[in-house]
Amino acid sequence: MLGHSADGYSFIIAAVTQCEPMGARAIVPCFDEPEYKAIWNVTIIHPVGTKAIANALELSETTWVMYLILNTSTTARRDDTAKLL
Structure with a gap:
């Protein structure tokens, strides 16, 4: 998905799932x-x-050349989420 801002100069690139x-x-x-x-x-x-x-907690972020590598924790099952709160 590519979106443009109101100022016409910046944009957003998004990869989303449902x-x-x-x-x-x-x-x-x-x-x-x-x-x-x-x-x-x-x-x-x-x-x-x-x-x-x-949709999970960030465990680490590492810089590699001109990129960042973001690693997350394991996603929680819906019934486990209530136990975490």
Whole structure:
């Protein structure tokens, strides 16, 4: 997705997913059912000066040449999330 700002000079590049209710099976091999929620870690490599956002806690961010490597924790199952709060 590419979006332009109101000033006409800056823009946003976004890669987004909406896997609910049953979309995860289209992008990752998993049983995408409520009782078998898929969990995974995310690694995002993006240019320095840009921002990467994931739905899990950031574990580390490493600079490599002109890129940042963002590693996240394992995503929580929905029923486990309530226990964390």
